[in-house]
Amino acid sequence: xxxxxxxxxxxxxxxxxxxxxxxxxxxxxxxxxxxxxxxxxxxxxxxxxxxxxxxxxxxxxxxxxxxxxxxxxxxxxxxxxxxxxxxxxxxxxxxxxxxxxxxxxxxxxxxxxxxxxxxxx
Numbered sequence: 001x002x003x004x005x006x007x008x009x010x011x012x013x014x015x016x017x018x019x020x021x022x023x024x025x026x027x028x029x030x031x032x033x034x035x036x037x038x039x040x041x042x043x044x045x046x047x048x049x050x051x052x053x054x055x056x057x058x059x060x061x062x063x064x065x066x067x068x069x070x071x072x073x074x075x076x077x078x079x080x081x082x083x084x085x086x087x088x089x090x091x092x093x094x095x096x097x098x099x100x101x102x103x104x105x106x107x108x109x110x111x112x113x114x115x116x117x118x119x120x121x
Contacts, residue, residue: 037100041093046063046064050062052081067086
């Protein structure tokens with residue numbers, strides 16, 4: 001059973017990589033690269049972060065497909081643990097992109113600023 005599960009994860013990860021590569025390919029000419037990077041990072045995060053299902057000792061499954069499955073097919077909807085995992089994964093990706101964006105903006109402004117005499121020493 002464990003080998004089949006590893007094979008399923010490998011196929012799933014390969015599919016996500018192809019999906020993200022296709023997303024990058026179609027968005028590569030966007031004027032705002034930070035939007036492309038944000039969408040790709042959030043997509044990768046919510047598709048690849050693992051979460052536990054309803055069983056405590058059950059295998060790890062990707063959080064977004066588990067959330068969709070529980071929302072559509074389970075009587076009580078998605079469990080709070082799965083919902084929290086999905087929200088924190090997306091919020092973490094947004095926070096990382098916010099930090100990267102601020103650092104890139106600061107570096108760009110520093111590069112565009114003309115040098116003065118005090119900068120030379």
